Amino acid sequence: MYSFQNDYSEGMQPAILRALETINYHQNHSYGQDIHSDAARDYIQEALEDFSVDIHFIAGGTLTNLTFISHILKPFEAVISAETGHINTHETGAIEATGHKVCPVLTKDGKLTPDLIRPVLDMHENEHWVDPRLVYVSNPTEVGTVYTKEELEDLYAFCKRHDLYFYIDGARLAAALAAKEETHLTFPDLPKLCDAFYIGGTKVGAMFGEALVLVNENFKERFRFNMKQKGAILAKGWFLGVQFEELFKNNLYIEAGAHSIAMMKPIKEAFEKAGIPLLCEAPTNQIFPIFPNALADEINKKYLTTFQCKPDKDHTCLRFCTSWATNENAVKDFVEDFEEMCNRLL
Amino acid sequence: MYSFQNDYSEGMQPAILRALETINYHQNHSYGQDIHSDAARDYIQEALEDFSVDIHFIAGGTLTNLTFISHILKPFEAVISAETGHINTHETGAIEATGHKVCPVLTKDGKLTPDLIRPVLDMHENEHWVDPRLVYVSNPTEVGTVYTKEELEDLYAFCKRHDLYFYIDGARLAAALAAKEETHLTFPDLPKLCDAFYIGGTKVGAMFGEALVLVNENFKERFRFNMKQKGAILAKGWFLGVQFEELFKNNLYIEAGAHSIAMMKPIKEAFEKAGIPLLCEAPTNQIFPIFPNALADEINKKYLTTFQCKPDKDHTCLRFCTSWATNENAVKDFVEDFEEMCNRLL
Amino acid sequence: MYSFQNDYSEGMQPAILRALETINYHQNHSYGQDIHSDAARDYIQEALEDFSVDIHFIAGGTLTNLTFISHILKPFEAVISAETGHINTHETGAIEATGHKVCPVLTKDGKLTPDLIRPVLDMHENEHWVDPRLVYVSNPTEVGTVYTKEELEDLYAFCKRHDLYFYIDGARLAAALAAKEETHLTFPDLPKLCDAFYIGGTKVGAMFGEALVLVNENFKERFRFNMKQKGAILAKGWFLGVQFEELFKNNLYIEAGAHSIAMMKPIKEAFEKAGIPLLCEAPTNQIFPIFPNALADEINKKYLTTFQCKPDKDHTCLRFCTSWATNENAVKDFVEDFEEMCNRLL
Amino acid sequence: MYSFQNDYSEGMQPAILRALETINYHQNHSYGQDIHSDAARDYIQEALEDFSVDIHFIAGGTLTNLTFISHILKPFEAVISAETGHINTHETGAIEATGHKVCPVLTKDGKLTPDLIRPVLDMHENEHWVDPRLVYVSNPTEVGTVYTKEELEDLYAFCKRHDLYFYIDGARLAAALAAKEETHLTFPDLPKLCDAFYIGGTKVGAMFGEALVLVNENFKERFRFNMKQKGAILAKGWFLGVQFEELFKNNLYIEAGAHSIAMMKPIKEAFEKAGIPLLCEAPTNQIFPIFPNALADEINKKYLTTFQCKPDKDHTCLRFCTSWATNENAVKDFVEDFEEMCNRLL
CATH class of the missing domain: 3.40.640.10 (Type I PLP-dependent aspartate aminotransferase-like (Major domain))
Incomplete structure (x- = not known):
């Protein structure tokens, strides 16, 4: 995963x-x-x-x-x-x-x-x-x-x-x-x-x-x-x-920071497009999207993320984080997977 | 004082x-x-x-x-x-x-x-x-x-x-x-x-x-x-x-506690009568009445109390405390003074 | 005692x-x-x-x-x-x-x-x-x-x-x-x-x-x-x-200190007279005499003292302390008792 | 060095x-x-x-x-x-x-x-x-x-x-x-x-x-x-x-320990041969030889060691330590150097 x-x-x-x-x-x-x-x-x-x-x-x-x-x-x-x-x-x-x-x-x-x-x-x-x-x-x-x-x-x-x-x-x-x-x-x-x-x-x-x-x-x-x-x-x-x-x-040092942010960009855009809100506006390499529970569950079957909190009983907030080493293809794959999940579940 | x-x-x-x-x-x-x-x-x-x-x-x-x-x-x-x-x-x-x-x-x-x-x-x-x-x-x-x-x-x-x-x-x-x-x-x-x-x-x-x-x-x-x-x-x-x-x-030990509460009773009643609210309902020897500022100032000219907080800009919350040694006459004097102040200021 | x-x-x-x-x-x-x-x-x-x-x-x-x-x-x-x-x-x-x-x-x-x-x-x-x-x-x-x-x-x-x-x-x-x-x-x-x-x-x-x-x-x-x-x-x-x-x-304050030292004086002299050495030369109200064990035991039968140490197996060092309240007669009694013990045991 | x-x-x-x-x-x-x-x-x-x-x-x-x-x-x-x-x-x-x-x-x-x-x-x-x-x-x-x-x-x-x-x-x-x-x-x-x-x-x-x-x-x-x-x-x-x-x-793990001891052996033997005493008998990779001051100074001109103490004013105790990475040739060189120093100074 x-x-x-x-x-x-x-x-x-x-x-x-x-x-x-x-x-x-x-x-x-x-x-x-x-x-x-x-x-x-x-x-x-x-x-x-x-x-x-x-x-x-x-x-x-x-x-x-x-x-x-x-x-x-x-x-x-x-x-x-x-x-x-x-x-x-x-x-x-x-x-x-x-x-x-x-x-x-x-x-x-x-x-x-x-x-x-x-x-x-x-x-x-x-x-x-x-x-x-x-x-x-x-x-x-x-x-x-x-x-x-x-x-x-x-x-x-x-x-x-x-x-x-x-x-x-x-x-x-x-x-x-x-x-x-x-x-x-x-x-x-x-x-x-x-x-x-x-x-x-x-x-x-x-x-x-x-x-x-x-x-x-x-x-x-x-x-x-x-x-x-x-x-x-x-x-x-x-x-x-x-x-x-x-x-x-x-x-x-700064290039590594820039890479991690660049890798987050397509993920963030995909969430935005799907109408997924964030816990706070976060311009860096870690974001906290709030998913309907079923979508969060589906994501966690294929990807490792960190559980953040339950804002209410129907939603789950996860932490997504990219790094200096995050792979561009892995990001692309995730975005495709995510769009497919949205189509299926939302 | x-x-x-x-x-x-x-x-x-x-x-x-x-x-x-x-x-x-x-x-x-x-x-x-x-x-x-x-x-x-x-x-x-x-x-x-x-x-x-x-x-x-x-x-x-x-x-x-x-x-x-x-x-x-x-x-x-x-x-x-x-x-x-x-x-x-x-x-x-x-x-x-x-x-x-x-x-x-x-x-x-x-x-x-x-x-x-x-x-x-x-x-x-x-x-x-x-x-x-x-x-x-x-x-x-x-x-x-x-x-x-x-x-x-x-x-x-x-x-x-x-x-x-x-x-x-x-x-x-x-x-x-x-x-x-x-x-x-x-x-x-x-x-x-x-x-x-x-x-x-x-x-x-x-x-x-x-x-x-x-x-x-x-x-x-x-x-x-x-x-x-x-x-x-x-x-x-x-x-x-x-x-x-x-x-x-x-x-x-318990008699002392009882005395302190008994001494508070007339004070509390006087506040109630004057429509002075308390921060919380408090059945013992310390209470936290919320006075209009002018009344709080007047009290503090004649008696020592402890400042607790300002719930809003027009009111002042003071701590009143009685003890094992509080004098019955002192309480009586205070109640009279307080009623006089209320008549004058409220 | x-x-x-x-x-x-x-x-x-x-x-x-x-x-x-x-x-x-x-x-x-x-x-x-x-x-x-x-x-x-x-x-x-x-x-x-x-x-x-x-x-x-x-x-x-x-x-x-x-x-x-x-x-x-x-x-x-x-x-x-x-x-x-x-x-x-x-x-x-x-x-x-x-x-x-x-x-x-x-x-x-x-x-x-x-x-x-x-x-x-x-x-x-x-x-x-x-x-x-x-x-x-x-x-x-x-x-x-x-x-x-x-x-x-x-x-x-x-x-x-x-x-x-x-x-x-x-x-x-x-x-x-x-x-x-x-x-x-x-x-x-x-x-x-x-x-x-x-x-x-x-x-x-x-x-x-x-x-x-x-x-x-x-x-x-x-x-x-x-x-x-x-x-x-x-x-x-x-x-x-x-x-x-x-x-x-x-x-x-200083009178109390002086009294405690004055009360120690006869005790110290009695020990000196009996040839009892002290752990250190100590000019104040606490001294640490080193007794033959039998004498230490005898003293402890009649008086409360504090055990300090065993300088060797035959001797016991005790702490003697006088205070602002030490009684002159009690000191006199101790000195007499001590001399009697020495006569008997040394 | x-x-x-x-x-x-x-x-x-x-x-x-x-x-x-x-x-x-x-x-x-x-x-x-x-x-x-x-x-x-x-x-x-x-x-x-x-x-x-x-x-x-x-x-x-x-x-x-x-x-x-x-x-x-x-x-x-x-x-x-x-x-x-x-x-x-x-x-x-x-x-x-x-x-x-x-x-x-x-x-x-x-x-x-x-x-x-x-x-x-x-x-x-x-x-x-x-x-x-x-x-x-x-x-x-x-x-x-x-x-x-x-x-x-x-x-x-x-x-x-x-x-x-x-x-x-x-x-x-x-x-x-x-x-x-x-x-x-x-x-x-x-x-x-x-x-x-x-x-x-x-x-x-x-x-x-x-x-x-x-x-x-x-x-x-x-x-x-x-x-x-x-x-x-x-x-x-x-x-x-x-x-x-x-x-x-x-x-x-143990091989590394053995290497460090093996590297110390010729050094220790050289000291022994020269009559240099050790602070304590030490069978491992660190020893504490006690040198005449002049010899210690001479060693420290060519090699890094750690100062331990001055057992007396004419002698200096140094720590010698070998490691998992100590080089056999470096040891050989030191022993030769040391013998030459001894010949010159002792």
């Missing part, structure tokens, strides 16, 4: 595989202090057009989030997140396990706004409440929506006025950048839009690995101590470095 | 003060292993008609909640609480600081029901989510409502069916028991209705101190280790014991 | 008891923001001759230590303590429970020195090790020895040179101050000798309560948030304040 | 690289629930001759240790470790960060024995102390010594008698197994010798990855919840599985 379940079902970019072969017997310095990690940091700084940021490579988004957040908050400080935010739902309480409350905010589309954050600040008035100190967003969000450059600017300005840190979880950042027509977002914007963010590798054709970018000076000192304590320093750290070296030296 | 701000503004029951004088120079065993703590445990077991429960005395509700919850949960297990629950709002993230997520549930009156809990369980389907393991309720709740015996029975039965622990925060348990006409709740019911609960002393005329009652066998072993680690064992532990000895040896 | 087990077996100073009676029905502001806590803070600042320090009252030494240490350290920072230090032995891992390692240092007399700390710093060279950031000492120590003013000056100067914080656990500070002939230590010295310390109340005739004094500006901000989170803010906080008000308004 | 610094300077076993190529475009189930992880689990169970154990793959030793230990201990339980144990020194307080004390034991050769553990148990007598519950050893140890099968049997029997869990950190387990003549240890022995252990991959030619083997039934339930919370589940988990598949399907 072909899988549209997620964007981390296939291996690695061929360029990465070739690099692994080339350097396999080289002796490297350990713990991320090797020439490949250094080169990757250089490439990323160039892409960001900012040579003052610190960059650390960590194997996995949850590990990145918990290491970063536990580094910057005092014990009684908390994180504000959309109720659907990854740290509030799908990380098994990783942030709380480091001692910090996540304050969830209900949203209609997975996106925070200053107007949604303000009441949280008002409520937390004294030492009987946690002190919200960090605003966490994912771009794209967990429901496939994106923040535009302008929305991020507003959020960051609001955060600075209220002495809040602002952090962007970029597990799928490549898609937000590739969807530049909608987001107006480019790499050099990022260090100007937040205190820290991470550039997700896993979902863009790395084996594993995220590049955490620390912009705010206050976060930089002794960050590696917290990484080591949380188990986030790999002995053979160059395996992280070499992947980001390849992803960044020829613009592969 | 007379204070109706809370039920912890005055000192201690005179019986406790007399006991302190009597035993002041006695030499006692330390750390809660003294004759007064033992006697208090005996009295409480008698009141509960259950001699199998373990009882520990701890100075303060937050310390009791965090010590108990951190003792019984595994790292990835979480607590389900009403969004208004004390542990979710007014304990500065104490539970999260021990590593555990609090899963908040929106309610209309501060009370959980099986129907409100079920969707939380459904959502937390696998290891990417925390594992909700404990249901936390306060009785009375933080907005003055109460759970009846029948409601607690339903909740506990639901919890047992779903392998959840059930815990009652009894910071104001005396009021829930004194409001027996509404709650049908008596001391001997409690060990049959939950896995653990605490009997609040601070708000019923103790200097400080809560009696944590462990019903579930699984919780009992080495509980004192966790107490000591959390700073919850007092060197001169008999100062906790002697207070509960006095509160329980002559039924003082 | 008369008890020399510890200095927290008796109740409270009579002056405190009288104050409790006087104010019992007063309505007070809660959570430590009342007039008694304010007055106590004023008295202590006067005694310290320093009006810039912040003072917080907390019920118990373990709770004070864990609240303070978790407030000032980053996740990967650690505490250096004598191996015999209270936080390393008798607090059930309270510091580790907040996430921080305690680095134990072997000493011959329970006392740290710059020469003992230096190798710890040398060993912790990079991010693979915790980063030692706080030096913790108790004065008097857990084995009854004391630090002189000069020794504390040396330690603090060393700490400042090495960017370490310095904290003094003053559970029995009254004794160190009362032993001024040995320690040369006065109240006004303390804020000049460390970044923070606490003035123990429990062991000097308070019911409970320690006064944490924050000297270093960096520690002061939002400390009450951490207190609330750790369960260290009492609702009826004036019960802490009023005790320190009484202990400090007429020099009662 | 050729490096003898450690056994994690080179990439991966060629068999692993080939497997990565073969499966690169396959679509796999995520989070470790794929066919390669399953196959690897099967191979390991076969090697262990035990089909009841649970096996989890985690990227890195620190992450494995902290995830495992935080899963099995209650908040007040502690770990007993040699003072030189990896968790006590080189993991930046990772265990304490999950709330648990590590109780360090001084040893002469990095190895625990029942006689060394017993006094720790005796000292921790009640709830004022942490409750030691887990004994942690590394085999080989951090100073290159090994535990024999018989020593592990003794330790495990002791642990069972005292209700302690027993855990073996196998970061370099391949070497302990390859040194079978000294250790008498085989794979099938391991599940009979402890409650849990891990099979280190990183130091035996994996890119990264350790296989945690849970033997004790009590540890198995919901372990993946704790893994996810600690950031220890990789999205593309088959990258862990496929490595262990290759390491175990043709006995590569």
